[in-house]
Amino acid sequence: MADTGPVAPGTGWPGDPATAATPVAHDAPEVAKLAAGAGDLDDLIARQSVCRACPRLVTWREEVARVRRKSFIDEPYWGRPIPGWGDPAPGILILGLAPAAHGGNRTGRVFTGDRSGDFLFASLYRVGLASQPTSVTAGDGLRLAGARMVAAVRCAPPENKPTPEERDTCAPWLAEEFRLVAATLRVVVCLGGFAWHALWPVLARSGYQVPRPRPAFGHGAEVTVTVPGQAPLLLLGCYHPSQQNTFTGRITGDMADAIFRRAKSWAAANS
Numbered sequence: 478m479a480d481t482g483p484v485a486p487g488t489g490w491p492g493d494p495a496t497a498a499t500p501v502a503h504d505a506p507e508v509a510k511l512a513a514g515a516g517d518l519d520d521l522i523a524r525q526s527v528c529r530a531c532p533r534l535v536t537w538r539e540e541v542a543r544v545r546r547k548s549f550i551d552e553p554y555w556g557r558p559i560p561g562w563g564d565p566a567p568g569i570l571i572l573g574l575a576p577a578a579h580g581g582n583r584t585g586r587v588f589t590g591d592r593s594g595d596f597l598f599a600s601l602y603r604v605g606l607a608s609q610p611t612s613v614t615a616g617d618g619l620r621l622a623g624a625r626m627v628a629a630v631r632c633a634p635p636e637n638k639p640t641p642e643e644r645d646t647c648a649p650w651l652a653e654e655f656r657l658v659a660a661t662l663r664v665v666v667c668l669g670g671f672a673w674h675a676l677w678p679v680l681a682r683s684g685y686q687v688p689r690p691r692p693a694f695g696h697g698a699e700v701t702v703t704v705p706g707q708a709p710l711l712l713l714g715c716y717h718p719s720q721q722n723t724f725t726g727r728i729t730g731d732m733a734d735a736i737f738r739r740a741k742s743w744a745a746a747n748s
Contacts, residue, residue, distance in 0.1 A: 481542065481543045481544075481545070481553075481554075482539065482542055482543050482554075482556060483538070483539050483542045483554065483555065483556025483557050484553065484554075484555050484556060484557060484585070485497075486499055486523075486526070486527055490555065490585055490615065491585070491614070491615040491616030492562070492585065492586065492615045492616065493526070493585070494519060494522045494523040494526055494560055495523040495524075495526045495527050496523070499523045499524060499526075499527050500524060500527075501524075501527045501528065501529055502524070502528045502529065502530045503529050503530060504530050504646075505530060505645070505646040507530065508528060508530045508646055508647070508649050508650065509649045511524045512524070512649035512650050512652070512653040513649070513653065515653060517657070518565055518654070518657045518658070521560075521650070521653055521654060521657065522560035522561055522562070522654075523560070524650075525558055525559075525560040525561070525631055525650045525654075526557055526558050526559070526560045527557065527558070528558045528631065528632075528647075528650070530646050530647075531632065531642075531643045531646055531647070533634075533635070533640075533643070534630075534632035534633070534634055534639070534643060535632070537578075537632075537633065537634065537635050538556050538557070538558075538578075538582050538632050538633045539556050541554065541556065541578045541579070541582055541633065542554035542555070542556025542582065542583075543556075545579075545583075546579045549579060549583060552583065554582060554583045555581070555582060555583060555584060555585035555615075556582060557585070557632075558631035558632050559576045559581045559582070559585065559586065559587045559628060559631050559632075560631065561625060561626065561627035561654050562586055562587070562621075562625070562626055563621035563624055563625035563626050564621050564622065564623055564624055564625050565625075565658070566658065566660075566661040567621075567623055567624050567625035567658055567661060567662060568623045568624070568661055568662065568663045568664065568741075568744030568745070568748055569606065569623060569624040569625070569662075569663070569664045569665075569666060569737075569740045569741065569744050570624070570625050570626075570627065570655070570658065570662055570664070570665045570666070571624060571625070571626045571627070571665075571666045571668065572627055572628070572629060572651075572665055572666065572667050572668065572672040572675070572676060573587060573588065573626070573627070573628045573629070573668045573669070573672055573717070574628060574629060574630065574637065574639075574668070574669055574671045574672055574717065575628050575629065575630040575631070575632065575633060575634050575637065575639055576628060576631070576632065576633045577591045577593065577633060577637070578633045578637075579591065580593065580594060581628075581633065582632075582633035584613075584614050584615055585615040586612065586614075586615040587626055587627070587628050588612060588626065588718075589612040589613065589614065589615065589617075589619075590612070590613060590614065592720050592723070593717075593718045593719055593720065593723075594612045595611065595612075596718040596723050596730070596733070597612075597668075597718045597733070598610055598611060598612045598619070599611075599730065600730055600733040600734050600737055601621070601624070601737060603730075603734055604734055604737040604738050604741055605622065605741065606621060606622055606623065606624045606737060606741060607619060607620070607621055607622065607624075608620040608621075608622065623741070623744065625658060627651060627654055629644060629647065629648075629651060629671060629672050629675035629676075630643055630644055630647045631647055631650060632647075639671075644671075644675060648675070648678060648679065651675070651679055652678075652679045652682050652683070655679050655683060656683060659683065659707065660707075661748075662710065663708060663709075663710060663711065663743060663744040663747045663748060664710070664711045664712075664713060664740040664743050664744050665710065665711075665712050665713070666713045666715055666736060666737070666740050667694070667712065667713065667714055667715065668715050668716075668717045668718065669694075669715075669716065669717030669719075670694040671717075672717075673694040673698075673712075673714055674691075674694070676712065677691050680702055680710075683704065684704045684705070685702040685703065685704045685710065686702060686703055686704070687702065688700065688702070694714050695714050696714055696715060696716045696728065696732065696736075697713075697714060697715075697735075697736070698712075698713070698714035699711060699712065699713055699714075700712045708747050708748075709747065711740070711743045711747075713736055713739060713740055715728070715732075715733065715736045716728040716732070718733065
């Protein structure tokens with residue numbers, strides 16, 4: 478059996494951005510301080526990956542990493558927050574809810590190693606945004622082309638349901654990552670209503686003119702927002718590629734492909 482518990486920073490996990498010297502946030506004020514004080518994108522994602530600000534999430538993600546699912550009992554689990562990854566100067570940002578307990582929380586990369594990821598990356602590959610159709614581990618060679626992937630909440634939550642307080646505590650990580658890639662960003666694809674609603678405060682904080690009332694989420698929903706001195710930003714709604722949604726046909730491969738083709742086309746036309 479592999480060693481249990483979360484991976485310590487700097488111990489050789491593929492793509493681990495942190496070291497033993499990376500500062501750790503232990504509460505919401507420290508999240509805000511460390512996010513704002515990050516020197517660059519690499520520093521930011523390192524700080525994201527060691528955050529301990531939400532006690533319930535820390536306890537859950539680490540317990541999952543110790544106990545593990547039977548089918549993965551001989552695999553080590555990442556068991557830490559999942560940082561953003563992909564193109565450092567993206568035209569498209571793909572925003573999800575949170576890592577899965579036995580997906581991203583196991584592999585160290587969001588939407589990797591679970592059925593939601595199987596569905597999502599197959600679509601991204603078909604439209605030319607991913608280098609391969611599968612995402613199995615953090616070291617599998619997958620690259621995103623012109624796209625970056627993040628989660629509104631960086632830790633796996635019990636029952637896939639973060640609390641509003643946890644969402645708000647984690648928000649500075651998302652806001653700062655958004656700020657650092659905003660110069661090239663032209664589209665945000667929100668996977669599900671949680672991501673859609675989590676994005677609006679980030680936009681307002683970044684100076685975008687946010688419509689009132691806020692537009693409702695829906696698959697195929699489109700909203701354009703602007704900020705002085707930058708190209709318009711297109712927000713696209715997409716049903717979350719959860720097993721429930723994909724198994725019931727609420728979202729199909731063709732539906733996802735259409736969203737990502739639209740995102741790719743807009744980003745190219747407005748770059």
